[in-house]
Amino acid sequence: MTLPLSRIKVLDVSQIMAGPFCCMLLGDMGADVIKVETPGIGDQTRKSMGFRLKGADSGGFLALNRNKRSVEIDLKSPAGLQAFYALVKEADVLVENNRPGVAARLKIDYATLRGINPRLVYASISGFGQTGPWSRRPGLDLIAQAMSGVMSVMGHAGQAPVKASVPIADLGAGLFAAYGILSAVIGRGITGEGQFVDASLFETALGLSVWESAEYWGTGQVPVPIGSANRMSAPYQAVRASDRNFVIGAANPKLWAALCGVVERPDLLKDSRFTDNVLRIRNREALIAELEGAFAHRTAAEWVEALLAAGVPAAPIYDYAEALSSEQAVARDMVLKIQHPVEGETRALGFPVKLGGTPQQVRHPAPLLGQHTDEVMREIGMSPEAIGALRQAGAFGAVQAATAPAA
Known part of the structure; x- marks a missing residue:
């Protein structure tokens, strides 16, 4: 061919x-x-x-x-x-x-x-x-x-x-x-x-450096380290469950509402610190503290399953042994002999x-x-x-x- x-x-x-x-x-x-x-x-x-x-x-x-x-x-x-x-x-x-x-x-x-x-x-x-x-x-x-x-x-x-x-x-x-x-x-x-x-x-x-330059020119503030978080949306980062970390990405109002439903915290939707994405970014530390309080009661695998079922992007954090042997890597021929x-x-x-x-x-x-x-x-x-x-x-x-x- x-x-x-x-x-x-x-x-x-x-x-x-x-x-x-x-x-x-x-x-x-x-x-x-x-x-x-x-x-x-x-x-x-x-x-x-x-x-x-x-x-x-x-x-x-x-x-x-x-x-x-x-x-x-x-x-x-x-x-x-x-x-x-x-x-x-x-x-x-x-x-x-x-x-x-x-x-x-x-x-x-x-x-x-x-x-x-x-x-x-x-x-x-x-x-x-x-x-x-x-x-x-x-x-x-x-x-x-x-x-x-x-x-x-x-x-x-x-x-x-x-x-x-x-x-x-x-x-x-x-x-x-x-x-x-x-x-x-x-x-x-x-x-x-x-x-x-x-x-x-x-x-x-x-x-x-697309997000970082946009933040600097848009706000005049020099970007700083934010760990696994995202500069343009929150919550969008690694969080801790009862056994290990996993990641979530509730990057729009619909997903944010679905996330609050999964963790059974509808009160967060009305919390003045988190009513829109700008405020959730501004109050990211407080937001993650609230969410991790809920996540602490179940394992990462359980939360990932529940969140995906509700349409909220979530995933375990794999090391390379797990990623390379994953069913998706195998299905997509990402390891060649x-x-x-x-x-x-x-x-x-x-x-x-x-x-x-x-x-x-x-x-x-x-x-x-x-x-x-x-x-x-x-x-x-x-x-x-x-x-x-x-x-x-x-x-x-x-x-x-x-x-x-x-x-």
Whole structure:
């Protein structure tokens, strides 16, 4: 079955998270993603991101690099640049996440590559974008969360700052970059020319701060941490039952009335502190104290069942073991089993958006370092002799990585 991006060739010259995640998303939709890695070293995530299973590559690398092929090219050597430029001529998209200025030093910047392939869509993902006084600062998810304001609203008031454990700046930048890339590819169909796509972790984190910026501009008050609560409605947060916490979301008058009925507190409907959403937000602490007084008499599971029966959104709070094994995750194929040449059967997150006509599939597991170097170079017309000569000249490293059997 032909996938939507099956005619798109992507050069993934990125590493760690934001760029590889972006390219994996494109690969999941059918793009031919060629991961360009430094000979003998590869993506830093291969060695430094978390635990390892059987082989040399980390679990983090395996999670971010399915549906890609790997080539080893030394971009600092003349022979390596020659080989890389040959790939650029055939590519539709390039993604890199070096600090601004590095690509130019390596002679793989947009200005250079546009001269080789004017149709190229070139995406740069960095900490703060290609311009501005902060552009040369390190690009880490932690830094972006700190300087965008996100960390200032995480956690609870009066406690030490915390960041979102899910790296929203990194992953969000990958998502925004994919959105920009596909928009540019569609635009190229009209103009015939590619363009430069500039995505950053800082702007991603800031761009996701929709409620917080609205609150600041609307009230003049700097947003503060509010735990699990919502800035625009109440009650909409985690609450405590007799045994554990669960969440409720009574975000409109009808749901608020239904909630009061379930907890058998009709008096709350007439309480002057809670008569509309604005007042319930203003008096959130008192509101939750009243509700938790009622919730303390039954278990979270009992309250969730009763609230759902009344049409009030409610849910248990799952850990990842519970979420990944849940009947919904199973029904939606959110845990995939992937065969890897070294690791054997591994598990990975499924596709978070489904295409009905051309469903995505895992065509390649995360590649071994340099696994596809000869294959990819042959596909663009290089003879075995030319590939061998380039390898001798230092383009691809001394020896191509071999596929090893599962341990």
